[in-house]
Amino acid sequence: MEHYQxxxxxxxxxxxxxxxxxxxxxxxxxxxxxxxxxxxxxNVGAAALLTNGAVVQGTNQENAxxxxxxxxxxxxxxxxxxxxxxxxxxxxxxxxxxxxRASDQPISPCGMxxxxxxxxEHRSEAPIRLILAGETGQVMIVESARxxxxxxxxxxxxxxx
Ligand code: THU
Numbered sequence: 001m002e003h004y005q006x007x008x009x010x011x012x013x014x015x016x017x018x019x020x021x022x023x024x025x026x027x028x029x030x031x032x033x034x035x036x037x038x039x040x041x042x043n044v045g046a047a048a049l050l051t052n053g054a055v056v057q058g059t060n061q062e063n064a065x066x067x068x069x070x071x072x073x074x075x076x077x078x079x080x081x082x083x084x085x086x087x088x089x090x091x092x093x094x095x096x097x098x099x100x101r102a103s104d105q106p107i108s109p110c111g112m113x114x115x116x117x118x119x120x121e122h123r124s125e126a127p128i129r130l131i132l133a134g135e136t137g138q139v140m141i142v143e144s145a146r147x148x149x150x151x152x153x154x155x156x157x158x159x160x161x
Contacts, residue, residue, distance in 0.1 A: 004150045009141040017131070017139060021091065024049050025131055025139065027057060028093035035059035035072065041099030044072035044107075048080060051088045051126075056080045073113040077120050088126040092117075092145075095133055103134035108148060117145035118152050 014022050027047035035043035037060055044060045058076025062069035073094065080089060097103050108130075109117060121128055127144035142148060 093131040104137040106132035
């Protein structure tokens with residue numbers, strides 16, 4: 001039998017983070033205000049620190065035609081690609097606020113966003129470190145988004161790279 005496993009860090013709260021990580025998570029929490037999520041009542045905020053020191057944010061943007069909605073992570077990746085072409089993402093914090101439940105534990109990116117994050121890692125040739133948390137509670141740190149998508153379909157499969 002083969003096994004896939006990966007390690008991640010779980011800390012009790014934002015207080016256990018470095019000042020830089022805590023600031024980034026604070027920005028992800030704050031930007032949930034700008035989500036447009038009238039259908040789900042689930043506001044997601046994402047904030048990325050780039051290698052040039054800039055911070056870029058994203059929020060989910062829903063639509064009356066539900067599948068048209070886009071997640072915070074992919075809005076953020078588009079913002080990074082347009083505002084800072086060629087720049088790498090060092091860390092990406094993701095948080096949320098919900099009409100229906102407490103925001104007291106981490107969420108992790110949906111499958112489609114994992115694929116999008118992986119593509120960004122490939123194109124920028126750098127791991128994206130994920131910092132995942134609710135408004136309160138434990139914080140999960142994953143050293144590279146690719147760890148969340150084993151056996152992924154990548155540019156390599158297309159024979160290019
Ligand atoms: N959503 C995100 O923005 N990111 C995630 O990682 C999970 C889900 C959004 C999509 C939709 O607008 C709402 O959260 C509920 O699924």
